Amino acid sequence: MSGPRRDGEDAFDDLDGLSRPQLERWWQARLREELQVAYEELPFYRSRFDAAGFDPGAFHELTDLALVPAFEKGDVLAAQRRAGSAWVGLERLPPDAGSVAVTMSSGTTGTTFLAWPQRWRDEQGRSALRAHRWAGIRPGAPMLLVAPAWHAYALVQPYLSEHLGVPCAVVSGTFLPRFADRLADALVSFRPRFLWTFLPMLFSLLAATDTGGREARDLFSSVESLVVAGAPVSPGMISYLQGRTGVRRVVEFAGVSENLLAVACGEGEGLHIVPDTCYVEVLDPSTGQPSAPGERGTVVLSTTVPWGSVYLRYRTGDLAWSDPGCCRCGLPSPRVKILGRDSELFELRGRQLLPYDVQIAAEAVPEVAGVPFVILREALREGRLQLVLAGPPARSTVSNALRQALREAFDVPVEVAWREGLPLQFKGVATVVSADGAT
Amino acid sequence: MPVGGELEALEFYRSRLDAEGNVRPWDVDDLAEFAGHGDPFAGRVAPGDRPTLSFQLEVPEEPVVWIGAEPAEVYAWSMALEQSLRLWGLGPGDTLALFDYGSSPLVLLSSSAYLPYLGQGAAQRLGVTTVCSDGVANAADRMAETVEMLDPAAIVLRAELVVPLAGALRRRGVRLRCRWVALCCSEGAPRRVEAHACEQALQVPTRRVLRADAAFVLAPECPTCDRFHLDSDLYRLETVQGAVTVTTLFARRCPSHRYLLGAAGADSPGCPAAPGSWRVRWD
Numbered sequence A: 001m002s003g004p005r006r007d008g009e010d011a012f013d014d015l016d017g018l019s020r021p022q023l024e025r026w027w028q029a030r031l032r033e034e035l036q037v038a039y040e041e042l043p044f045y046r047s048r049f050d051a052a053g054f055d056p057g058a059f060h061e062l063t064d065l066a067l068v069p070a071f072e073k074g075d076v077l078a079a080q081r082r083a084g085s086a087w088v089g090l091e092r093l094p095p096d097a098g099s100v101a102v103t104m105s106s107g108t109t110g111t112t113f114l115a116w117p118q119r120w121r122d123e124q125g126r127s128a129l130r131a132h133r134w135a136g137i138r139p140g141a142p143m144l145l146v147a148p149a150w151h152a153y154a155l156v157q158p159y160l161s162e163h164l165g166v167p168c169a170v171v172s173g174t175f176l177p178r179f180a181d182r183l184a185d186a187l188v189s190f191r192p193r194f195l196w197t198f199l200p201m202l203f204s205l206l207a208a209t210d211t212g213g214r215e216a217r218d219l220f221s222s223v224e225s226l227v228v229a230g231a232p233v234s235p236g237m238i239s240y241l242q243g244r245t246g247v248r249r250v251v252e253f254a255g256v257s258e259n260l261l262a263v264a265c266g267e268g269e270g271l272h273i274v275p276d277t278c279y280v281e282v283l284d285p286s287t288g289q290p291s292a293p294g295e296r297g298t299v300v301l302s303t304t305v306p307w308g309s310v311y312l313r314y315r316t317g318d319l320a321w322s323d324p325g326c327c328r329c330g331l332p333s334p335r336v337k338i339l340g341r342d343s344e345l346f347e348l349r350g351r352q353l354l355p356y357d358v359q360i361a362a363e364a365v366p367e368v369a370g371v372p373f374v375i376l377r378e379a380l381r382e383g384r385l386q387l388v389l390a391g392p393p394a395r396s397t398v399s400n401a402l403r404q405a406l407r408e409a410f411d412v413p414v415e416v417a418w419r420e421g422l423p424l425q426f427k428g429v430a431t432v433v434s435a436d437g438a439t
Numbered sequence B: 001m002p003v004g005g006e007l008e009a010l011e012f013y014r015s016r017l018d019a020e021g022n023v024r025p026w027d028v029d030d031l032a033e034f035a036g037h038g039d040p041f042a043g044r045v046a047p048g049d050r051p052t053l054s055f056q057l058e059v060p061e062e063p064v065v066w067i068g069a070e071p072a073e074v075y076a077w078s079m080a081l082e083q084s085l086r087l088w089g090l091g092p093g094d095t096l097a098l099f100d101y102g103s104s105p106l107v108l109l110s111s112s113a114y115l116p117y118l119g120q121g122a123a124q125r126l127g128v129t130t131v132c133s134d135g136v137a138n139a140a141d142r143m144a145e146t147v148e149m150l151d152p153a154a155i156v157l158r159a160e161l162v163v164p165l166a167g168a169l170r171r172r173g174v175r176l177r178c179r180w181v182a183l184c185c186s187e188g189a190p191r192r193v194e195a196h197a198c199e200q201a202l203q204v205p206t207r208r209v210l211r212a213d214a215a216f217v218l219a220p221e222c223p224t225c226d227r228f229h230l231d232s233d234l235y236r237l238e239t240v241q242g243a244v245t246v247t248t249l250f251a252r253r254c255p256s257h258r259y260l261l262g263a264a265g266a267d268s269p270g271c272p273a274a275p276g277s278w279r280v281r282w283d
Helices: A020-041 A043-052 A062-067 A073-083 A118-134 A152-164 A177-190 A199-211 A235-245 A355-362 A377-381 A396-410 B028-035 B071-087 B122-126 B137-150 B159-172 B192-202
Strands: A101-104 A113-116 A143-145 A168-170 A194-198 A225-229 A249-256 A260-264 A271-273 A278-283 A297-303 A312-323 A335-341 A346-348 A351-353 A373-376 A385-390 A414-419 A431-433 B053-056 B066-069 B095-099 B129-133 B154-158 B180-184 B206-212 B217-220 B228-230 B235-240 B243-248 B265-267 B278-281
Touching (some): A020 A297, A062 A278, A113 A118, A113 A152, A118 A152, A143 A152, A177 A199, A177 B053, A199 A225, A199 A235, A225 A235, A235 A355, A249 A271, A271 A278, A278 A312, A335 A355, A351 A355, A385 A396, B071 B122, B071 B217, B071 B228, B095 B137, B129 B137, B137 B159, B159 B180, B192 B206
Parallel strands (some): A143 A168, A194 A225, A225 A249, B095 B154
Antiparallel strands (some): A101 A113, A249 A260, A278 A297, A297 A312, A312 A335, A346 A351, B228 B278, B235 B243, B265 B278
16 A cells, blocks of 8 residues: 655645654744744633743743643533533634534543634645545545534535535435445445545444445445544554455544544554644653653644644543654654553553554454454453454354464453444444443 | 426436426425436436535435535525524524534535535524534433533424433533524424424424425424415425425526425415515424
């Protein structure tokens, strides 16, 4: 799979052609200005900066970000409760903003609200266009509008369509797996060359082809670039999706509602940060210092679009590793790989693990790559790893190999079961559930 | 507006034209019959034509039917929504919560944030802020959070969400303070009894929306006359053999002539709130 080249057809503009030091200087300038604006115009930041003794004028280098107080979703939720309002003083709206579109964060730990004026939609739209260009989008073929309107991604789709000048097809319903048939119909009727989808929806789409007696490869035959988002995607999963759909270019997107965007190039490991959307730090949670390259840490996001809901040094609750090294594809932006949420961490014999760790270990058995599974919580409490995989009982050699691979990876007793009809919401996203949740 | 020969060029209408060139009234089931033959636009768009914007209808389930339009036509459709919001008294600085599918015309036509090529959506033109939730029952708690934190001036609500939303509001201890709820469903209008039940459950004045997406129809229930208004610049109403039909004047790429609205009846124009509008009853 070929990735974006900064001097090739995927290059978007001069920003893609900067050297790393030039890009860092670009980020420094952007963040310096943004911190100043945040202090002068946004009460949420003014009070936090004052309390921490941070003077925006003291920001010179990217490493100075460590001086800026970080915050997390709980802080925004608390501010909402205090204010009795969604608007907590981190929203920057032009005086003539008029109508604003409001989206929501994912609601797993409470909902925060994000205000997006037209000014943000223009700047973020351009940045998203860069990301989509890296991922292979081109003018010429129809675009399917698929994201739910509560999600910020829905707001960049109109910009993408208009700037590519492509016809659009609006898929009915909402972006839940039960509407997969509708998306399948849109694929057949409009033959898009580019498709963006959430991983669970993609698995629902594949399930719909299975039950409808249709070949998945026929359904995706027009698609040249398939973007998957919404969960960390493993290399085995990429291969599995390439095999099932016949699409050669399967691209991982990582996004966070508060404005994180990163895109895999397919050449180096990890996903390139989209620089005019955000700057990303990966920090060691125990020291607050940057994690060593490749070491796991917490994600701290600073948006580089200074309009709408401005999130500066926001702990997203994601765990990731970063790679500041140069990538073979030539893009100057460093790479990150989001591995899961800190709320998904579980303990197994003293080790803190994510479901993604189990997924990677399981992929040592090629037949298991791409097979959805859940991890049972009850067994973890007893120091065992018990997996339920979707599908008819596999050959005993596969189950044995999987047990062996997981035992070697985690040094714990392992049990493996197969079950047809695993609930759809788990498909493609490994999760820890209680035993009765897996039925 | 395509007439006579232009309609004859479209397969769907060819079989529905009588000797005088009048279109035999039709509804979504007639479209589904055509769509079943492999044409997603059910013979209403010239063969090989690809409209700039295509919309998959929520109904019927199978076969799926699409409609298509050009930006100017979609803008005209959004005028119907703008008139609805205006009639119900929404204005600059208000927030409108849309508890409906993201693919609903009530969402799409409200803002260019959701739909490309729209220019300015109905809510944008009125200076109204929009927020959309998923429009499914298991998102009711999020809707209640939205109500609590955004304090919307008005809510567009799918009829099947009244009970889940009322329950979620009760659980959070949130009282609705909005000026009105507009109750909608995917085809036609909710029944009057459903609107009454909504008023009881949410303790908020409730108005209904009449939707016929296949014909680009969107009409508000008028608080003054209790009828649904259809702007005479956008739609033409006829009673054909006792049935109320609507022709959409702006629909050119995917013409919509004599769509059977399913309304209980038509009244002559004359409501003081919109003297020029057609009026239909829906009980």
